[in-house]
Amino acid sequence: MPRNRRANPVAEFARFLRTETVGGLVLLGATAVALLWANSPLRDSYTALRDLRLGPAALHLDLTVGDWAKDGLLALFFFVAGLELKRELVTGELSRLRAALLPVIAAIGGMVVPALLALAVGWGTPGIDRAWAIPVATDIAFALGVLALTGSGMPSSARVFLLSLAVVDDLGAIALIAVLFTSQLNLxxxxxxLLLLALYAYLQHRRVTTPLLYVPLAVAVWLAVHATGVHATLAGVALGLLTRVRKDPYEPAAPALRLEHRLQPWSAGLAVPVFALFAAGVPVGADALGGLVRNPLVIAVVVGLVVGKLVGIAGAALLARALRVAVLPRGMHVRDLFAVAMLGGVGFTVSLLIAELSLDPHGAEQAKAGVLLASATAALLAAALLVRRSRHHRRRRHLLALAEEDTAEEDTADEDNGATGGDTGEQAGRG
Structure with missing residues (x-):
């Protein structure tokens, strides 16, 4: 008999981190640590670590630890998101045009409506000319974590819809960052x-697989994008979308799937939590919270995320469905759409990033506190809706299973009756 192999602890831990529930909990834990640390007597050590500069100044890479987290580690997060989106577009649920259009249209609505609401609420407030972009983004990791924790009974198509929606509107947010917050563009x-990205695409086409080429090339792409003046996370998105997702007959899995499998634990267990640790440390004392209620800019961010996302996502999706431009994913109902749309208000990662880029340090701290408040509110409301919808879907599946059992029993009874009738007829014939 073959001996049982002992489980590799590292592999088991990586598998643990790949689950969205764990990823959401790790992100939530990092946020809690940041808030506690930044509001404790040790707050000076938090600020000192976040503002510590590392890196070669000759390459303009003498960045703070906080900047390395948002420019470097988030590029890995967006690379993994780009891989999953590319896979869904080519081989998954979104390979059908009308199914793919729905999250795209919903994402556009989920960017436009929150921005307009934020502008309307904060009109005339200093900084709103740039801060209106804060509520346009949805946090992929946090939203999927809430869905995994509270929506286990939801159809699998709901997750694909949310993932696609979140990736599309985060790409839109990154595009806004490139346009709004790029002071000088290095042509x-x-x-x-572009040349390095073309080389990456060529190597993918030629079926080159060695990391000895790809790792230095990915670093070079990141350095070049960073040097352009646009946000360096664009490098991760671009590389993810250029990765091959169809496997050849001799391959056990396509490159995109292999990379996603290897890098997802690093993204969920390191990149996103470290960014949250250095981005979410904002004052939340009584004075700070009192100031939030009276700050029109913070109110604009909260209204944009909690109300604007729900109205924009659900409204755009329902309009596209009514016009027969797109269809709901298989298994999803209109009420499921509202629950998932509410999750769009969990702005967190990219919203915190835009707050840092769009405002001065004091304004950014207030806006980030608004993002945290809005994200928590949206997550709790979405969780309540998802729990209710999950119960509905479980009950429905249970009733369907009972109906199938009854049908099977009736068929069996009919067969038995037929067999009995045949035996009786045969005996009568013999008599």
Whole structure:
């Protein structure tokens, strides 16, 4: 008999981190640590660590630890998100045009309506000319974590819809960052970025698989994109979308799936929590919270995320469905759409990033507190809706299973009756 192999602890831990429930909990834990640390007597050590500069100044990479978290580690997060989106677009649920259009249209509605609401509520407030972009994004990791924790009974198509929606509107948010928060554009670095991305696509086409080429190339793409002046997370998105997702007959899995499998634990267990640790440390004392209620900019962010996301996502999706431009994913109902749309208000990662880029340090701290408040509110409301919808779907599946059992029993009884009738007829014939 073959001996049982002992489980590899590292592999088991990586598998543990791949689950969305764990990823959401790790992110939530990092946020809690940041808030406690930044509001404790040790707050000076938090600020000192976040503002500590590391890296070679000659390459303009003498960045703070907080900047390395948002420019470097988040590129890994967006690379993994780009891989999953590319896979869904080519081989998954979104390979059908009308199914793929729905999350795209919903994401556009989920960007436009929150931005307009934030502008309307904060009109005339200093900083709103740039801060209106804060509520346009949905946090992929946090939203999927809430869905996994509270929506286990939801159809699997709800997860794909949420993932696609979140990735599309985060791409839109990153595009806004590139347009709004790029002071100087280095055209030479931009041309180098495009050449390196073209080389990556060529290597994928030629079926090159060695990491000895891809790792230095990915770093070079990140450096070039960073040098252009646009946000360096664009490098991760671009590389993810250029990765091959169809496997050849001799391959056990496509490159996108292999990379996603290897990098997802690093993204969920390191990149996103470390970013949250250095982005979510904002004052939440009584004075700070009192100031939030009276701050029109913070109110604009909260209304944009909690109300704007729900109205924008659900409204755009229902309009597209009514016009027969797109269809709901298989197994999803209109009420499920509202529950998932509410999750769009969990702005967190990219919203915190835009708050840092759009405002001065004091304004950014207030806006980030608004993002945390809005994300928590949206997550709790969405969780309540998801629990209710999950119960409905479980009950429905249970009733369907009972109906199938009754049908099977009736068929069996009919067969038995037929067999009995045949035996009786045969005996009568013999008599």
């Amino acid at each position: 030479l670095a931009g041309a180098v970025s």
